[in-house]
Amino acid sequence: MIRFCLGVFLLLGVLLQNGCAMERTTAESSVVDSYATPDDELDFLDALERRRVVTNHDAIHALLMAAEPEAHEDLPTDYESRVNRARQRGWVKEDAELPPNESATVGMIAVAVCDMLEIKGGLTMRVFGPSPRYATRELIFRQILPRRTDNQSMTGLEFIDLLSRVQERMEVIRAQRAREAREVEEENRAATEVAPADEAT
Template identity: 45%
Template sequence: MVTVIGFASGCTLFERTTLDDSAVVQFPGNDQDFDFWDSLAKQSVVTNDDALHGLLLLSDGSDDCKTYECRYEAGVAKGWFDGSWGGMPPANESARVGWIAVAACQILEIKGGLTMQLFGDSPRYCSRELTFMGLLPALSENEALTGLEFTALVDNIEDRQRLNQVFEARKKLKEQQKKAKEAAEAKRISEVLTPMHPSPVEGTDDSNEADAPASGEGATDSDRSTEPS
């Protein structure tokens, strides 16, 4: 069953849709993730409960919570609802793009531009940053994602994580190559500056044997016996 609810805020009317039998209600188990994602992709909107379940699967590899309240508390602990207002939103209500964007920015450790660095993660700036990066459609932080748009966002996050791993591996490889090159250069310079000392040939004697007097040589006249005449 689908219900549309309107919330007035100033001159703006934000419509929220509710689903009584969303994907996470049908397939809440970790071993049902394939059916969950397949069902979610066909939904007109992604609910708060759906989004939390999907993001926990993405960030932790599993969702061990049995209730929506548990999932919400897990999201709060991770900072996913930083900047959001109104407390815990209804489980079956369409999730706002803003808090989903904050969760995505934190999962990807996105620092963003100067504004995000000054004011931190916020629904508005995270939504804009993800749109700028091509990970999210151009939507305001108060709009809702369809189930297909949410699954596409999760796919984009996973692709970005793999790309970040490639960049990190390349960075480490360059650092290793630089260190190896510096070590080789240091060794070459050391060999150039170190004087060469030829080692003596084994078995040779450097003593001045030639200077030693031969047997019988060097005797004085007084030492010689005189023959009788």
């Protein structure tokens, strides 16, 4: 029994020591290093498709381009400012360290997607905010993402697939907004047209 306990303690010790040293995959470079401007979008996508992992830099650049399609000219042009913009949008925690060429987590991407699609989530997400874990679970629930955990990484092809789904849903949201605005406008117009007649009667 004593030997068993000692074994368990030793194992825990080894796990603690080595577990803390576990690192994420780091690429030599990011695609955005070569194709940084919005005009390079198509070359960026082609090169990203061939990557086995999507880096933080590539993910944030692509997500910002998708999130702010009307403001491509105002998009940040270097990694620091891109991360700052991501922090402003709540995609990345203030104290989080994100090496540019390290593989992006599904959780970080999921938080950004929830922001872009205005997904409020369930009770936990509403109370504690869009954490990577619950944002990931929310996207799985909505069938935007297949079963993944928030610490996994994505391949380039998977990321582009996800991006396409998000952009498609964003278009639906935009169309709904436009329809609602049109309906409000028509109601207002109808109200103003009816008003003089009412006064006359």
